[in-house]
Amino acid sequence: MDRLRPGGWIAGVDIGGTNLRVGMVPFEGGPPAAVVQAPTRPNGDPATVVTRIVAMIRELMAGVGGEGVIGVGIGAPGPLDRDSGVVLETPNLGWRNVPLRDMVASESGLPAVLDNDANCAAFAEWWIGAGRGADRVIGLTLGTGIGGGVVLGGEVYRGASDAAGEVGHMSVAFDGRPCACGSRGCVEAYASGPAIAARAAEGIARGAKSTLSSPVEADPSRITAEAVCEAAVAGDHYATHVLTETARILGVALANLINLFNPEVIVIGGGVAAAGESLFKPLRAEAERRAFRSATAVCRIVRADFPGTGGVIGAAGIFKRAVHGGVQAGVSASSASR
């Protein structure tokens, strides 16, 4: 491995509801040298998952010569208690009060840090991704839910009780669609992958004509956000309507973020962001219509540089910040090797 440097490596771990990803991230910042992935389930109980993670870390350690790995950063879905390293609850894995940080540390023999997965993804984009060089970066991940993180002056903004940055649960509709969080009208209830699919299926059930109709008539659960995006890109009128409406709803949320934080960059990742300009163009237009001009004038709304590995990179970056301090944005010579 020619990229082994004096600073060594940090193992970044991203625990998703579907997949575990582990990568070796260079200490000074950069894309992972290697990433391994495994299903989180079946056998998603905490002890089994920890054993799997540690096996993945060891496999990667062998790849970098077994030396120079200084610790583990773990990104997990919240809510969690960073100070004690405990995952309080993960609805989609059914975990409760799992001392994940210490389990990984004792089984791997490496120091470990635990943080929220969406914070990790936002931190990665600030550190070496689409938000590098900016002092105020907001990251959104559009997936099964909508995760978010706010990075101000190189620090994740966490709020008074670690609950800040939940951009998916910004209300965009008074009395709107019910959300999994218990509230109504959250942007996640409209613009997450499953919410986009549900809105499209509902419109078709009400009689909208679309190339999406046939799978829906056969089985409405077969419609996916990806199918909506693909049909829109292929020119389907109704799918375009659904995607444009989704973009406008996201634009409302972004206008709120822009007026509150006046960021230089909003970085959007996750599967839905793959729709590209069909999503970003109407989204930017809606945000510009609604937010203060002096704020929109300085705000770039861009796709994430690391849609798949941001969680891994950011978890490693947060380990570095927590244990060694001094994470600086954009220092990586590595951006050239992306």
Ligand SMILES: [Zn+2]
């Ligand atoms: Zn919500």
